[in-house]
Amino acid sequence: MLTPSDLLSGRPGDTSPLFARHLAAHGDRPALLTADGALSYRRLAEKVTRTAARLGTHRRLVLLTGAHTTDVLVTYLAALAAGHPVLLVPGDNPEAVRSLTAAYDPDVVVSADGRLDERRAVSAHELHPDLALLLSTSGSTGSPKLVRLSYDNLQANAESIATYLDIREDDRAATSLPMHYCYGLSVINSHLLRGAGLVLTDLSVADDAFWDLFRAARATTFAAVPYTFDLLDRIGFADLSLPHLRYITQAGGRLAPDRVRHYAELGRREGWDLYVMYGQTEATARLAYLPPHLATTHPSAIGIPIPGGSFHLEPHPDWPTEATGELVYSGPNVMLGYAEHPRDLALGRTTHDLHTGDIARRTPDGLYEIVGRNNRFAKILGLRIDPERVEALLARHGFRALCAGRDDELVVAVSDVGGPAPETVRRIVTGECGLPARAVAVHVLPELPRLATGKPDYEAVRKLAAAAPAPEPPSDLCRLYARILDRPDVTEDSSFVSLGGDSLSYVEMSLNLEQALGHLPPDWHTKPIRDLRRPAPPSKGSRRRTLETGIALRAAAIVLIVGSHIHVFYVKGGAHLLLAVAGYNLARFHLTPSAERRERVRHGLRSIARIVLPSLAWIAVVVPLTDDYGWTNLFLLHSVLGPHASETAMHFWFIEALTYILVAAVALLSLRVVDRTERRFPFALPMSIAALGLMTRYDLLGLGDRVHIPSAVVTFWLFALGWAAAKAESTRQRVLVTVVAVATIPGFFPGEPFRDAVIAAGFVLLVWVRSVPSSGVVNSVAGVLASGSLYIYLTHWQIYPLIDDVSGWLALVAALLFGIGYAAVANRGMRWLAGVWAQRRRGAAELPL
Template identity: 60%
Template sequence: MSYRTLAQRVAATAERLGPVRRLVLLAGANRPDALVVHLAALASGHPVLLVPGDSDSTIDALTAAYDPDVVARADRRGVWSLDERRRGSAHTLHPDLALLLSTSGSTGSPKLVRLSHENVQANAESIATYLGISDTDRAATTLPPHYCYGLSVIHSHLVRGAGLILTDRSVSDPAFWEEFRTARGTSLAGVPYTFDLLDRVGFARMDLPHLLRVTQAGGRLAPERVARYAELGRRSGWELFVMYGQTEATARMAYLPPHLAAKRPEAVGVPIPGGSFRLAPAEGNGHGPETGELVYSGPNVMLGYAETPADLALGRTVRELHTGDLARRAPDGLYEIVGRRSRFAKILGLRIDPQRVETLLEEHGVTAYCSGDGDALAVAAVGSGEDEAQLRRLVAEGCGLPARAVRVRALAELPRLATGKPDYEAVRRLTRPVPEERPFPAGNVRDLRGLRALYAEILDRPAATVTEDSTFVGLGGDSLCYVEMSLRLEEALGVLPTDWHTRPIRELRSLATPGREADSPVGPDRSPRPPQRPRSLETGIALRAIGIVLIVGSHIPVFSLQGSAHVLIGVAGFNFARFHLTAAAHRERLRHLWRSIARIAVPSVVWITGAVVLTGLYDPANALLLNSLLDQGTERHEWHYWFVEALVYFLLVLGVLMAVPLLDRLERRHAFGVPLTLVAIGLIGRYDLLELAPARFHLGPAVVFWLFALGWAAARATSVRQRALLTATLALTTPGLFGDQPLRTALVVTGLSLLIWVPTLPSLGPLNRVAGVLASSSLYIYLTHFQVYPLLRDDFPVLALFASLAIGIGYATLATRVVRRLSRKWLGRGLQTQGSGLRLRIPNSTRK
């Protein structure tokens, strides 16, 4: 739409609104109809009460509270209408009044911010100036227009004659990025939650040739993320603007110049053009004498608040804005926010700063929202229910409060308003004691409650911590429980998408195939069931199940088909990428990885130690998983556990490397490039260019690492070209690994090619269940079968195969339960230790 066409539509709507000023309630939406009404009302002097268009309850509440003269909204069919409730106005409207915005999201609170025409114009001009917006820019509407930040994006671009990409799609929707590229988008705006979504969708790897700037406001973005995005922008050709503002200032008060974002990511920056700051004394704030309440002055400061229709007649009641934020001015002239004065809570006589608690928890790898609630501190944190007791102690010790005064609720996702800001009212509500809930029904897993119960059961999570927004990966799921979960879901819901493990439960519920809840051809009412979708089995699961059977059968031997262990090395790399290199925060990634290493290493060391002691066949180095490093010669039995050693070595080294924030950021930016580089490095070991290979060449960790890296790269490959490159590498470099064994080479190439190219294989329900048990127990079958099959192989080789599988499955069940308990105890001690450190960081002044 051209500006000429827009102006014509605005003029027509303004004419319909008429010359008599009326209060217009506008259900905001990122669509042309809503924008036209908004601009028409502003242009002809009608005050606009802008409310969220997707919240009927808020529209109804504010309609009842303010009795608007005109209501502009879309009906249930999406048809836009102007409901003119009266020809004149029921209100006395101050001549300066232009816009009414809420500061409380979608709560329907009658407290509104009164903004003038000067406020709106001045703030739009100021933002356009420091962002350098020109008429060639095109901004996407990534935020709702009833939110002051989203509205400021619209105003600041229109005031420069720039373009708007009106869309209500989320940045997590692939279609959004198609729109953005097609329209040659130059500007992207987001709140902290938006950046969480950008991490999840691989924003760092996107090709956005026209992007010029990314802006961030709406809450504090962690300094390390600011620095990371600033560096990403520098390399990609766009600038990051971190901004600070409030609705009471029509949106913006400060911004951090892009060239300082990487150096000073903790600062909010300098006042916007036309504005100024001063620090008002704030005694007893606990942050030092150089700190005060940040007070802002400028032409964008609101007229004042409105709480009833009578307030619409008021003129200016506010001259400067007391932000409620505690700040200091650094020697370089940049302002830094250190706390929130208005959020201070007095609990049991102690003055607590919830924002400071959030910051300190963040330093310990815990993302949380905190709020005072009477005589208790309410804390909602990302995590699992098993962490709640430790987190409560951590916070209590840090704040000097008794544990009974701290209420903690661990959640998969923190509560946010529609704008993406923290929902502190929900934090207080969610943490309040509730009557003990009955467990979820175990029967029908096709509804949300049943799905949540299934997740809680398989992932061993308290039921209360599993919400409809939880994901398998977000709840700490890994390859050891992935198999059972995927098969149970596939059985209940039908064919699953390949990315089901990253999708929230509510999305999976919508995939349910009618008639899946039983194998009977008729439903409960005896009517025929709809036809069921054919079953399928993920290729990775199939390879693990088939591979372990081939390994055990070839060792007995019932048959001779070798090479499956090398295929499983590639599958391990594939799963490493899927379950450990997620979009989670850096600390959460590491925590998840070390837990998985423990779940592999501990049962392995226990079993192998028993084998060393009881059989006398193995050197003690095997019990410590050191045989590959010490090279115990060519004896076959000494190399029985090379696979376990290699897997643990790979994960340990990668865990250490990923602990370096720079390397973690590098992997996130180059998800395919990093493992491809590791494949190249691994080929040095594959051809033993450094002469580090052991006597049994093809079993050395350095020799087979390239297969692990190739599986990792396969999980990250997103195009035919990338998959073809991996397949060619596999086909060219596998020959010669096993000497003159073409069948073994062919098996490895075939198995890993399937992993690269074929996400799922056709299957049957009973076959899926068998494959699931074998795949989830494959590591433990590998561990135990060396001590089982020798007892039976001479007389009953087939029985030796089945006995080896059965014993391994039994050990898997036992080991999983024991390791889970041990990891919980270890985590608890770690959090208690962290609590002591946290307590030392709290200044004494907060304990008065």
């Protein structure tokens, strides 16, 4: 038996892969780079040697929990170098770890923090000499069905990838995909083979910190699946400065041809390459790649076989076209075979050629394109699903079912014998396959469809999806979101922000959720519906409720505004406090990191329309009925054009100021450079804008005595501070924005310190108090007032004078009620306009070009 030191020294006859044994040959080059520093290949080799010695020379089955940490990577390399087969399991799925531990009874278990649990000194299993690695098949994480890979598989695939990617010593790859995923693992293997660096991180590409580390480490590449590119679009990837990026690789499912072409052209402009690739776990990782120079002209192709491999097409009865058939791969990276039980670990090679289950054609240029799939396999959202195994799974649970795959979902037809609930079937399937609920369509039928021969009619199963009506929202929370936001496309993965919710609909949504859930989870507006959980039923007699501070402030402010104008009391400052709340709401609802720039602009314009259009409609009605207003009011231009001497014409200053500020903010955020800056410095940007606003707040330019400055220009510093308050994540940031507000609000209204105090106190509450104690009745009243606050402000000028001679308090109530009624009419009208606009867009899309 070879000792660990023998293996690590590369003794002749070793079968373990070179990338695990020849680490020290790369000397002091950086091997692993993290936010805390770098580890050289020499030091890495020393750590691997010590861990290999601890694992010993008697081969044992090592279950390793995958994670992008130095300890886990060292254990992986040590086990390979010392000849111990590794069962690699996902670090983010404890259930899969428990399931595979129970199924395969490993001899050594290594946790995600690198701790070794040595269950026995000698293996309980018979382990084939070639067995190196066990990975879950794509789409069945946690299933006992594993892919058996040999040392030769790992070495051959690493060499092939390193060759066609031309991986160099000075390359540095960010670990953007999980280690337990064959694609993510192949990045590690191929770069270690060439002595390149690995930037170890579990951060998402949607996280600014990922790109900060990427730049600091001078990274040259990262791996991506189709969903990664959706995230890249959202963060404005095209505008990121990545001076050392050399290439991006893509696999894990089909990327739409237009996206391939778009990113290939972007790479050509910016000086990096896009490698589109095709792979399966059964081939260790990859089978084909598309040379980058062909990506713009052949974006539908998977390319050519990787070095050392070859393709051939086997005729398929459903695809009789010449040069088309099932794609079959041969090469040194084809797995030994499958394992479904510990006794299979003793098996040698049982698979020689890999039948991919994909139907392909060979183009005249010698490139391969996937044109379809074998009926019994499906690749959904990048996961390779075996419908036959899903049928067997459901049979074990007592359900008779037929399954067929489409590009975007798995269709499951279930016999109604026994009355199966669709949600029960969906939960079983998603738990096994790792698919999201939206990708599993369950249809309960009186009889399962059959052909005349009695064989299952899978084509009929596939057609169920096309014939089925649009599904109802899967839960009562989905129905609640659909009703309030007037959106028919709500799913469990939707959130309030992703559905286009804004400050006007937020109030109604939050109060209904608080009543349904009994509490409001932190940042509920950005959470998917599936993550909102109901607590246990409250004890009898429990009526404790809370009210979100922003809603309470909006309700209180509008009452103070109207009451002060009627003179039933005098507590001013509410309108200016509402400007700060408006900035706070802009940041919360429209500036989430997951929303791409165009989506932010679209939502911002929709919010502006919900302010402007009802305001113009109301002012258009009242202008002919009174001499108080003129045409400048009708077009919301009084703040700019005057007449400034008219006190009544200034009634709508708040509407104008809010509109101007929102238009400026949306215009600013539509700029790529500002959008990118906001994502990198979400707190610093609004604080900088607030600092600019202080120039007009204190009239540092000396314009106040010579020209009329519109209210929006003088007050937008408050809006910016509200924006900053929403983005203040740390105590230090909250303290800073509070200090700035408390220092700059006093003196804004000379001789009215109480008015300044009202604004400052409300702002402090907004920053520091998430919710206030309340009751069901108070919540209902506050919610109605807050949601209608804009329209109450708009209409109260015309309503209260009709009654205040009789009773000021009665006038207050009448003004509030009328504004609430106008809010209901305005919201219904805006929904109608949105529907008309959507219908016109659909009609335009159907016109022939």
